[in-house]
Amino acid sequence: MALPAQSAFAATINATIVKGATNLADKAYSPNPINAAQGDTVTWTNADTAAHTVTQGNPSEGQVEGGFDSGIMGPNKTFSHTFDEEGNFAYYCLLHPTMVGTVLVGEGGGGDNGNGGENGNGDGATKETEVETEYDGQTYTIKSKSENAHVIDATINPSESVGVDFEGSGPVELTLPRSMIENITMVSTDEGEIEFQEVNSTATDTTISFTLPEGQTFAEITGTKVVPEFGVIAALVLAASLVAMVGIARFKGSSLGFGRF
Ligand SMILES: [Cu+2]
Structure with missing residues (x-):
């Protein structure tokens, strides 16, 4: 594992809420992700x-709760936050x-924000990262081991699948708690199903490996058992909220569609 690169001086990293951000999902903030070193300040405009x-x-x-929050930022307004702790x-x-x-x-923080040059990860080193996701008061930890495809976020789609966001693409080993997902049947990206292999299985976790094609940074992992166990109820609730959203979209007469929600 690579050692964290320590900056001698804290830096300020500029980020932007881009024009048309409302409909740009994970492209709304740029760069995304923002790579920072401990002690750096990020200023969003x-x-x-x-x-x-x-x-x-x-x-x-x-x-x-107690996290950073800009409050409502009008056009040209800025917000800064200093990151004193490591993490995602x-x-x-x-x-x-x-x-x-x-x-x-x-x-490897600080240098990899689109200004050229990989920083820290360009040496072919495998890095382990993990994220926590919460569902119904339970916290689940998802771990990745990869050269370039590092897990940065995960979302549980109750009774269906787990969506995992990565920084980067390429081969990755992903470890998922069995309490969250079991009997993994399919891995797909935004462009369709990809091959995967189960490489390890313990009493608590399943580890699978797959390769995220170039440019793909999202994988949806489908299993026959995904929290919560009372799947039918969750599916009904989801269906009800979908109906509500369709209702709202119609009411607004939206021509934008609603993309990912
Ligand atoms: Cu907004």
């Missing part, structure tokens, strides 16, 4: 004409919860 927020948390679990910090927009981003603080 709202370059859009609409108001947005930079709020720690994610759309499925909501705002992190998901954030989103409270006004448009499909807008999501991640700040990666720690290993």
Whole structure:
């Protein structure tokens, strides 16, 4: 495992809420992810004409209590937060919860924000990362081991699948708790099903390996058993909320569609 690169001086990293961010999902904040070193400050500028927020948390679990939160940022407004601890910090927009981003603080931070040059990970070293996802009060840890495809976020789609977001693509070993998903049957990216292999299985975890094709940073893992166990009820609730969303979209007469929600 690579050792975390320590910066001698804390840096300020500029990020942007891009124009048209409302409909840009994980492209709404740029760069995404933001790579920072411990102690760095990230300053977001709202370059859009609409108001947005930079709020720690994610759309499925909501705002992190005591986490960073810009409040409502009008056009050209800025928000800064200093990251004193290592870790992966998901954030989103409270006004448009499909807008999501991640700040990666720690290993190899600082230099890999699209200004050229991989920093820290270009030596072919395998790195282990993990994220926690919460469902119904339970926390599940998902681990990745890869050269370039590092897990940064995971979302449980109750009774169906687990969606996993990566920084980068390529071969990856992914370890998932059996309490979250069992009997993995399929792995797919946004472009369809990909091959996977089960490489290890313990009493508590399953490890699978697959290769994320170039440019693909999302995998949906489907299993025959995904939390919660009372799948039918969850499916009904999901169906009900879908109906509600369709209703709202019709009411607004939206021509934008609703993409991923
Ligand atoms: Cu927004």
